[in-house]
Amino acid sequence: MASKFNPPQYLVSPPRTELYYSQYPKPFISPPTTHIPDPKLVINGGSTLSGHVTINGSKNSALPILAATICCSGSSKLKNVPCLSDTSTMASILKSLGARVTSFDGDIVVNTDGIVSVEPDLSDIGKIRGGFFVLGPLLARFGEAIVGLPGGCDIGARPVDLYIHGLRALGATVELRDGKVQAHVSNGKGLTGASFRLGYPSVGATETLMMAACMAEGKTVISNAAQEPEIIDLAGFLTNCGAVVEGAGTDTLYITGRRKLYGCEYSIMPDRIEVGTYMLAAAVTRSCISISPVPHRNLTCLVDKLSGGGCKILQLSDDTLELSAVPQMIGDDLRGFNIKTNPFPGFPTDLQPLTMALLSTCKGVSVIEESVFENRMSHVTELQKFGANIQVSGSRATVYGKGKASPLRGSQVNATDLRGGMSLVLAGLAAEGITEISGISHVDRGYENLEMKLQGLGANVIRTTTTTFPV
Ligand SMILES: CC(=O)N[C@H]1[C@@H](OP(=O)(O)OP(=O)(O)OC[C@H]2O[C@@H](n3ccc(=O)[nH]c3=O)[C@H](O)[C@@H]2O)O[C@H](CO)[C@@H](O)[C@@H]1O
Numbered sequence: 001m002a003s004k005f006n007p008p009q010y011l012v013s014p015p016r017t018e019l020y021y022s023q024y025p026k027p028f029i030s031p032p033t034t035h036i037p038d039p040k041l042v043i044n045g046g047s048t049l050s051g052h053v054t055i056n057g058s059k060n061s062a063l064p065i066l067a068a069t070i071c072c073s074g075s076s077k078l079k080n081v082p083c084l085s086d087t088s089t090m091a092s093i094l095k096s097l098g099a100r101v102t103s104f105d106g107d108i109v110v111n112t113d114g115i116v117s118v119e120p121d122l123s124d125i126g127k128i129r130g131g132f133f134v135l136g137p138l139l140a141r142f143g144e145a146i147v148g149l150p151g152g153c154d155i156g157a158r159p160v161d162l163y164i165h166g167l168r169a170l171g172a173t174v175e176l177r178d179g180k181v182q183a184h185v186s187n188g189k190g191l192t193g194a195s196f197r198l199g200y201p202s203v204g205a206t207e208t209l210m211m212a213a214c215m216a217e218g219k220t221v222i223s224n225a226a227q228e229p230e231i232i233d234l235a236g237f238l239t240n241c242g243a244v245v246e247g248a249g250t251d252t253l254y255i256t257g258r259r260k261l262y263g264c265e266y267s268i269m270p271d272r273i274e275v276g277t278y279m280l281a282a283a284v285t286r287s288c289i290s291i292s293p294v295p296h297r298n299l300t301c302l303v304d305k306l307s308g309g310g311c312k313i314l315q316l317s318d319d320t321l322e323l324s325a326v327p328q329m330i331g332d333d334l335r336g337f338n339i340k341t342n343p344f345p346g347f348p349t350d351l352q353p354l355t356m357a358l359l360s361t362c363k364g365v366s367v368i369e370e371s372v373f374e375n376r377m378s379h380v381t382e383l384q385k386f387g388a389n390i391q392v393s394g395s396r397a398t399v400y401g402k403g404k405a406s407p408l409r410g411s412q413v414n415a416t417d418l419r420g421g422m423s424l425v426l427a428g429l430a431a432e433g434i435t436e437i438s439g440i441s442h443v444d445r446g447y448e449n450l451e452m453k454l455q456g457l458g459a460n461v462i463r464t465t466t467t468t469f470p471v
């Protein structure tokens, strides 16, 4: 008999080819260059999830830490790097500079001593946001960098002015020419420590300037810095390499520059956004699952909101959490709640689209305000195809929850960004009937082994390049 560990044949993923490069337990092989149709996820929704899911390392920690290896002499051994198309692209960017990037037993070893270029591959930089983080380290170690403008999710203008102002404060000459940021230090000595205030606590600008300041001469004080857990993780790596960074996780960073940093061994922290995603997956399907490893203090905001909506969240051990939204545990049904995204410790913008999928299924009216990115609502039109009742006005969405009496309906939808795409997966898991999601390469940027993990929890989901669900 079919069970979640032994699913019927039509629900088993097709045999792997290089098409599934981002899903292989073999990180950092290059994406295929020939044209292969974008795979789709097909979900037969409406069933509950159960069991345990294991969380991978954080994408948003791994990317800046991979960039930070540029600051280091010798090799850095990074553990728990998630196997994603984004980390694969970041490895290509490092290789395009002349760095050696190898994977060994699931760990990634980077040696940047052989860097021969300060201009990373333009097309790779344009694929992800994190590629731009090499700007600060290249400038700090080699006194020069030419970096194309970054890609990443299309969720707003995402300028880089704060990076440029900060690097200028550290003594660099920085210009935007030919669609590239061209930077150099002309004093013959290198960057010089300085005090400056960021106009907004940008995560990427804080990380870039922190890496640059670690090799600048003298002291740097960065105020109004981002306080995200990924900043603490990057500071942890840099400190292990010999840097002096104080205040990570607060709004002021105090950095004393060192002429040389040395590669070290470091383990990337678990991905708090992936944890949040699976918590929301359990809630939207009214299920009970356990999740580990969970960095509890990084998720307070989401835990409070979900508990307020009626979910029962238990800490099973130091690093394991259980979320239950099964009808016997939550009484009538989950209730809607309001969220406003904000920099950490506020509600994470990366969980906004996924929370919207959940709220579409709860009882009552919820208001979502997106305050970090000005254009992060493109998933709404797709969620509406499931029958979700959502009205948008600017950066505010009002969700009229349907409650369990009137479930979402499976639909054909298209992902146009990472978390927006994942919100469609959640809606598909909750919906009655078949959902087909195209544009899945966006989701592959941030979720390792997505359909395998969901299948392990009992979801009926496959990856396919065919156009219809094989029933
Ligand atoms: C690879 C990575 O780590 N990505 C994360 C990082 O993105 P990222 O580092 O790009 O996000 P930022 O914190 O920089 O962006 C926040 C806001 O600041 C603005 N801004 C940013 C830089 C700048 O020079 N000028 C400026 O105006 C942006 O347009 C945006 O409106 O933090 C975001 C906010 O938590 C997350 O959603 C992303 O998942």
Ligand SMILES: C=C(OP(=O)(O)O)C(=O)O
Binding pocket: 128, 129, 130, 151, 152, 153, 350, 418, 419, 446
């Ligand atoms: C916005 C995101 O990623 P990026 O900054 O890499 O585009 C995200 O992870 O949700």
